[in-house]
Amino acid sequence: MHLFYAASPFKYLKHRIDVLDKENLICKYTMIEGDPLGDRLESIGYEVKFEATSDGGCLCKMTSNYNTIGEFDVKEEELKEGRESTIAIYKVVESYLLENPQVYA
Incomplete structure (x- = not known):
């Protein structure tokens, strides 16, 4: 669970780690509770993948999947x-x- 400073609009949020693939540098996790979800989102799924670049660094690719409650459109x-x-x-x-x-x- 993450707690935020008083200046933040959020009080807390909670993530669940779904996949931690160290070999392929992939992490999938889901925000399952917290103020950012409000009353319109059930959860937000994230996939983070790191890929090597030709200059010796890496590129971070992130995909987010918003799971809404009912017919709400983000x-x-x-x-x-x-x-x-x-x-x-x-x-x-x-x-x-x-x-x-x-x-x-």
Whole structure:
């Protein structure tokens, strides 16, 4: 469960790890509870895959699957908001890992 700072619009969220494939660098997880789901989403499934690039780095590909309650349609603006929030989180993690390679070496 993730808890947020007072300035955040969310109080908590909970993820379930569905697949952790270390060999292929794939992680699938699902947001199963929390404020971001509101009363219109049952869950949000994520697939994160890291692929090697020719310059020695890697490319992170992420797919999100929104499971709605009833006939609700997720608007493009809401998708964009979620995508930007997720990218921001990944950039913070990337920055931390680059500055602290001992935590994953």
